[in-house]
Amino acid sequence: MGEIATQLADRVVLTSDNPRNEQPAAILEEIRAGAKTAELIVDRAEAIRRTILAAHPADVILLAGKGHEPYQEIAGLRRPFSDAAEARLALAARLERSQ
Numbered sequence: 001m002g003e004i005a006t007q008l009a010d011r012v013v014l015t016s017d018n019p020r021n022e023q024p025a026a027i028l029e030e031i032r033a034g035a036k037t038a039e040l041i042v043d044r045a046e047a048i049r050r051t052i053l054a055a056h057p058a059d060v061i062l063l064a065g066k067g068h069e070p071y072q073e074i075a076g077l078r079r080p081f082s083d084a085a086e087a088r089l090a091l092a093a094r095l096e097r098s099q
Contacts, residue, residue: 002035012038015047017065018073052090
């Protein structure tokens with residue numbers, strides 16, 4: 001999947017998605033094996049924020065992975081997390097920065 005994404009997209013950012021008890025960076029490195037040009041940002045909120053802030057006006061951003069889950073499972077703990085909420089925060093920051 002990572003290989004196809006880097007072939008078809010101008011920019012690909014890989015980030016964690018429920019690493020559970022595994023090391024998030026190790027998982028991302030495995031995915032990047034087929035996606036050499038992908039950028040790794042382990043912290044999912046940071047990845048969303050940086051991607052939205054770096055986007056150009058006509059860009060399309062695809063946030064994939066979390067789906068309906070309202071949490072991120074890290075080290076056996078489910079922590080509240082919402083891609084949509086993080087995207088809204090980043091969009092608000094982008095709007096504020098442009099004014």
